[in-house]
Structure formats: C-alpha cells, structure tokens
Amino acid sequence: xxxxxxxxxxxxxxxxxxxxxxxxxxxxxxxxxxxxxxxxxxxxxxxxxxxxxxxxxxxxxxxxxxxxxxxxxxxxxxxxxxxxxxxxxxxxxxxxxxxxxxxxxxxxxxxxxxxxxxxxxxxxxxxxxxxxxxxxxxxxxxxxxxxxxxxxxxxxxxxxxxxxxxxxxxxxxxxxxxxxxxxxxxxxxxxxxxxxxxxxxxxxxxxxxxxxxxxxxxxxxxxxxxxxxxxxxxxxxxxxxxxxxxxxxxxxxx
DNA sequence: ATGGCGGTGTAACACCGA
Numbered sequence: 001x002x003x004x005x006x007x008x009x010x011x012x013x014x015x016x017x018x019x020x021x022x023x024x025x026x027x028x029x030x031x032x033x034x035x036x037x038x039x040x041x042x043x044x045x046x047x048x049x050x051x052x053x054x055x056x057x058x059x060x061x062x063x064x065x066x067x068x069x070x071x072x073x074x075x076x077x078x079x080x081x082x083x084x085x086x087x088x089x090x091x092x093x094x095x096x097x098x099x100x101x102x103x104x105x106x107x108x109x110x111x112x113x114x115x116x117x118x119x120x121x122x123x124x125x126x127x128x129x130x131x132x133x134x135x136x137x138x139x140x141x142x143x144x145x146x147x148x149x150x151x152x153x154x155x156x157x158x159x160x161x162x163x164x165x166x167x168x169x170x171x172x173x174x175x176x177x178x179x180x181x182x183x184x185x186x187x188x189x190x191x192x193x194x195x196x197x198x199x200x201x202x203x204x205x206x207x208x209x210x211x212x213x214x215x216x217x218x219x220x221x222x223x224x225x226x227x228x229x230x231x232x233x234x235x236x237x238x239x240x241x242x243x244x245x246x247x248x249x250x251x252x253x254x
Numbered sequence: 255a256t257g258g259c260g261g262t263g264t265a266a267c268a269c270c271g272a
Contacts, residue, residue, distance in 0.1 A: 009271080010261055034271085036262070061262050062270075107271055147272070166272065201272070202259035213272075245260080245272080 031102035035064030083125035099137035103144035154214035
C-alpha cells in the first residue's frame with residue numbers, strides 16, 4: 001500500500017505530469033493540493049482511464065484538494081466541520097480501512113499578517129478535528145502541503161529563513177501539536193539523505209541550487225507508522241518541463 | 255532592500271503562492 005501527496009499548482013496545467021507520474025508510480029492513493037479547478041471541470045474521465053477514482057472539492061484560481069484512489073472511496077468529508085472557511089483546503093475519505101485526510105494548509109504570507117492569523121486559527125481547528133478523527137479511526141494518515149518546515153534541517157538556509165513564514169516558532173509549535181496527537185512524520189521514521197526538500201521556488205534557479213524547504217508531509221497514526229516501511233520525496237517531476245514547484249512525497253505501508 | 259517565476263482571471267497587469 002502506497003500513499004502519496006503532491007501540490008500540483010493547477011491540475012489543469014499539470015494533468016499530463018500527474019498521469020505520467022501515476023504510470024511510473026502506481027500508488028494506491030494520491031492526495032492533490034492546489035488543483036485550482038472547480039468541480040465541474042475536474043478531469044474525472046482522464047483519471048478513471050488511468051485506473052483512479054477521485055473525490056475533490058475545488059474553487060476557481062486558488063486552493064482545491066482531491067484524493068485519487070485505486071480502491072473504493074467511502075465516508076467522504078469536505079472541509080473541516082469545526083472551521084467555517086470559504087477556501088477549499090480539506091478533503092477526507094476512508095480507503096482500505098485507512099482514514100486519509102488531505103490538507104492544503106494556508107501559506108500565511110508573512111508572520112504577523114492577517115493571513116498569518118488565519119493560518120494559525122486554521123491550524124488550531126485542524127488539530128481539534130484531527131484529534132476527533134484519530135479517536136474514531138486508529139489507522140489514519142494526514143497528508144498534504146503543510147506550509148511548515150518543522151525543523152532547521154528541513155530548510156536550505158536556516159539563518160536566512162529564521163523567524164520567517166514557514167519556519168516561525170508559532171507554526172512549528174502548531175506542527176508539534178499535531179505530532180502530539182501521537183502522529184509520526186513518516187519521512188523521519190527513516191534515515192534520510194541530508195538537504196532533501198519538497199518545494200523549491202521557481203525563481204533564482206532555486207531547484208538547481210537546491211534552495212528548498214521540506215513543507216509537504218505525511219503524518220501517520222501509531223497503527224500506520226508501525227506498517228510504514230519507507231518514505232521518499234520524488235524529485236524527478238520537479239526536473240521536467242513546466243513542473244509544479246512541489247515534489248511528491250510517498251509513504252509505503254506493509 | 256527588491257524582485258526574480260509561474261498560474262489565474264482577464265485581456266494589461268494585479269493577486270497570490272512560498
């Protein structure tokens with residue numbers, strides 16, 4: 001069983017990349033963020049032809065999330081029931097006995113800004129909802145674009161980023177609050193190469209220079225962490241023409 | 255310090271992402 005997450009930065013533009021990646025990596029479940037696609041325009045047929053069912057909630061221009069699956073999808077929840085939100089940032093479903101929660105956590109723009117307050121409030125509500133989901137579903141995975149680099153080793157230049165958005169102490173504390181629900185960062189269950197990131201700016205040749213952040217994560221409940229045998233970041237799609245600025249993250253379960 | 259790049263909506267640039 002393989003679970004993956006990928007911020008595609010427009011599914012319309014990136015559909016060929018997604019289909020190619022699924023051909024090369026026939027994972028069981030792929031969570032997508034930033035689809036930027038309204039539900040009427042979601043490419044259901046193309047994904048079905050590739051062997052994937054999909055559930056999704058999207059909007060124009062911004063946000064939008066989806067879960068693609070090779071297996072039947074049940075008990076779909078769109079958005080956090082504990083948080084009133086115009087944005088389409090959460091979708092959850094049960095697949096093969098696993099509660100899969102796909103999240104696109106707000107960017108936050110700048111520490112102290114209005115959007116930062118929104119991000120922090122959003123994270124608090126996510127914590128409270130995931131807590132109740134964990135109580136209900138022992139096998140739970142929380143996957144997505146967190147827009148938080150949990151530790152300095154997840155940052156290419158910690159000194160330059162110190163205190164900035166994605167690495168600030170309040171954001172990292174919110175990430176630790178999620179871990180305190182007894183969730184494990186799948187990537188850190190294993191020895192990993194140094195300086196491995198999941199996002200690189202389009203500018204300044206950041207990818208070529210590996211100026212990245214690890215902000216896309218897969219958190220696993222104890223029952224799933226015990227089944228997890230690998231977690232990798234696939235940099236290959238970032239090297240292709242017209243890539244997303246994020247790389248997929250994949251967790252393998254027994 | 256600022257903007258760099260890229261997607262979107264909309265028809266020249268503004269907004270947003272991270």
